[in-house]
Amino acid sequence: MNELITPTINKNGQQVVSARNLHKGLDVTDRFSRWAERFIIKDFIDGVDFTSVKSSTLVNNGASRELDDFALTIETAKQVAMMQHTEIGKQVRMYYVKLEEQFKINPVEQLLADPVAIGQMMIEYGQTKEHLAIAEQRIAEYEPRISYLDTILASKDTVTTSQIAADYGMSAVAMNRMLHNFRVQHKVGDQWLLYSKHMRNGYTKSETAVVKHRNGERKTVMNTKWTQKGRIFIYDLLKEQGVLPESEKMEVSA
Template identity: 40%
Template sequence: MDQLIKVGVKNNQQVLSARDLYNGLEIAQRFSRWVDNNFDIFEENIDFYKCTSSTVVNNGAVREIDDYIITIDMAKQLAMMIRNDNGKRYRRYFLKLEEKWNDPQEVVKRGYEILQDENIQLKLENKKLKPKATYFDQIMASKSLMITTTIAKDYGMSAKAFNDLLKKLKIQYKLGGIWYLYSKYQDNGWVSSSTRMIDGKPRALTKWTQKGRVGLYNLLKAHDIVPMIEKLDITTVTIGGQQ
């Protein structure tokens, strides 16, 4: 359906500019007189709301002028009062808009959008009340050494995948089955090494310090790789239990 006149939504009902309707109906009398002669049968703040709109005058300047936001129902009745082809054309157009607006599928769609808006607003309010803890907060709260597997889980990865990632980013390399930091990182106090006896043989065990976790956090974040806790939560809104 081609747009005959601009229609918006206010307070969950369709509305439009009285001046736009006045111009579309090509009414001969002044706008203020047309309002005085016809608006008295309607109720202000229910059927119409006073506002202003802009117009360009002859010298190109923009001037504010009186206007009204009116409901579709009021617009339809005003069109009926104009006994000409324009009045009939606009009335038919408003009837089609009302029919589409009241279609069950459109009603469900608007309800879904309202639920989405309310859900977003609730999430914003909750975020204001309780700021979300960051991964950096967790690091600062911990003083213990961490094995690679634990840090990898923070990023939703296996230890192998995480080690391979650090290798790819030139943070560490493997030699003789042991991971070592590249020289630019090895003197930063990022890791602590110890030796354990496994099956009667000494085996080196490397753990990350909290300083090392901070270093990894900053390096990985520079590559848009962040811990799971800092990834955007995506909440799916359901209606009637159906996703």
């Protein structure tokens, strides 16, 4: 399997993974085009998280046939693997985490960036007692994050601010105000919009809705919803500020 999902280096010196190879490595039964639409195109950004490319395969007569493919960043490949919610998906994610560690110059920075994955790798490969103690503590500290992220990744649909706010035991008004204070969004008319530095990250999707007033008048409005990628962004942002979802508060106090 490792040979199948091994990343390559693109012209920018970045590790990338063939979506078709990842599809095979994960033993996905759904056809590639449907799987790619659901797990890649829907929640990630072309040109940022992946790039549309062509790959070739041999057909029965020995000729080469060109196929549509996507070159995924390592981070995107890890997220897609975890979204499968299978044991092999977890193994693939860990494989990419280890490759990232080998690819990066400073392992300490990587440990801080993904302490659970690197901590598990350190234990698996038998580092020093000091390293093991640090790794075990990191895992204990970040286990609630894994649990909450599993909940997020279990959903494939966009969610409203009200739904995210409910995870934190607060109202949508309070959540919107908090995101505004953290310079994530600002209000234009009646709609909350992301600041420009967050706009192209695939955090939100806007949908058009028709509202009917009591007097019979109809008005077209835009509703902004959060993608699962945006939901993870909010989680990481709020956790840095010491704001935890209700499920983690209960685990911390237990």
